[in-house]
Amino acid sequence: MLLSRVADNIYWMSRYIERASNLARFLEVSYQLNLDQSSLDDEQWAPLIEITGDMKLFTARYGEMTRDNAMHFLMFNPEYANSIARCLSTARSIAKGMRETLSDDMFWEINALGRLVPDVTKEKAQFHKRVLDLCREVKRGAMLIEAMASETIERGQGYHFWRVARYLERADKTSRLLHVKYFHLLPHLDTVGTPIDDLQWSALLESMDAKETYIRTRGLITPDNVIDMIVFDRGHPRAILFCLEAALDSLCRITRDESAKPRTILVKLCSDLDEMTPQGVIEKGMNEFIDELQLSINEVNNAIYGHFISPKAITVGA
Known part of the structure; x- marks a missing residue:
């Protein structure tokens, strides 16, 4: 317990x-x-x-x-x-x-x-x-x-609470980094596609320790490829989908109850992301996409607190 x-x-x-x-x-x-x-x-x-x-x-x-x-x-x-x-x-x-x-x-x-x-x-x-x-x-x-x-x-509940917290926090902050690039870091609209633009994309990738991996696997820096890596790359430990699925893995080890609210919310969030593409994110609008993503992550956090932290104790397999 x-x-x-x-x-x-x-x-x-x-x-x-x-x-x-x-x-x-x-x-x-x-x-x-x-x-x-x-x-x-x-x-x-x-x-x-x-x-x-x-x-x-x-x-x-x-x-x-x-x-x-x-x-x-x-x-x-x-x-x-x-x-x-x-x-x-x-x-x-x-x-x-x-x-x-x-x-x-x-x-x-x-x-x-x-x-x-x-x-x-x-x-x-x-x-x-x-x-x-x-x-x-x-x-x-x-x-x-x-x-x-x-x-x-020890690989018990304590360890998995550590992982859930780390990966949810990382997913949230990774989305914020992407938000900064899209809406704030460009000094002028006419810098898109210029060396200045490349510099900022490179800096964003470096902030995730992802630049070398990106260049090796994707080559030229383009917005859709950057979105693909930062949001959808299951092989990179700072990508949003990687983080959310890692959090879900540990959450499932904390509770076997498939109807537990934190699990159902996170399962849906991972499923929704899995069905999207970089082009779909662009068409949806980065602002709307990230706003919805951050709201969902906050909803997961609130559900975790309500389901696990508020009760007097957490039992194994609860």
């Missing part, structure tokens, strides 16, 4: 680590584009805040949209619940509360990652020069923790 409190802690520790890792990828690709395209102005950072849904918080805290303000908000701000610093700190606090359930190596790595991002005020000069290195360290730390989880956590 896995207590709902333990399931909740495992679920959110996994999500916060994955969230920080994905946000680090998010920042890294935008920072690289900013370096490569000198024409980018400060407003090009606005989409990074907008898609988090926290523009009001940003405006209240910083007022002006600048590169440094955006990076501080997303990386360093301890008062912002979804900043990298706050996510890692929260994961560290959760790990301390369940010390006895984690291996020593995994606990100390989470502890170290939670202390990685320094306390930096937005007034501190040139803090942005550390952002790129910190993003890479966060990504490496998260991957190391994931490897430790795979090697040290």
Whole structure:
């Protein structure tokens, strides 16, 4: 029997680590584009805040949209619940509360990652020069923790809650990365198909560690091929369909009840994606496609909480 409190802690520790890792990828690709395209102005950072849904918080805290303000908000701000610093700190606090359930190596790595991002005020000069290195360290730390989880956590419900949380979080953030490309990163409509456009597609693929695989398997960078890889590629561990099917696999191991709401929602979502094509996504409209996808992922998360976390306990095979 896995207590709902333990399931909740495992679920959110996994999500916060994955969230920080994905946000680090998010920042890294935008920072690289900013370096490569000198024409980018400060407003090009606005989409990074907008898609988090926290523009009001940003405006209240910083007022002006600048590169440094955006990076501080997303990386360093301890008062912002979804900043990298706050996510890692929260994961560290959760790990301390369940010390006895984690291996020593995994606990100390989470502890170290939670202390990685320094306390930096937005007034501190040139803090942005550390952002790129910190993003890479966060990504490496998260991957190391994931490897430790795979090697040290017993293959019971706790392990599968970890996987469900990680893959749902990853699917959501991958969709947001795709959303950024389609609606915000292009400076002008006339850049479509130009070297600038290729640069941005390449940066998007690099943020998923997918550029080399893409070039080897698909060749030239085209929108439909990028959509095919990012959304539908069952062989790539950051592709949306891969993530959702991996989450479903673990969800089925947590509960054998085929009528359980989280399972039915996720089964339908995977089935709907399986029937779509890159061209179908384009014809439907990327905005509508991603909005519906994110709503469905949120629905799965809410159903998991209602079905598993709210009850007093979760029984094996329930």
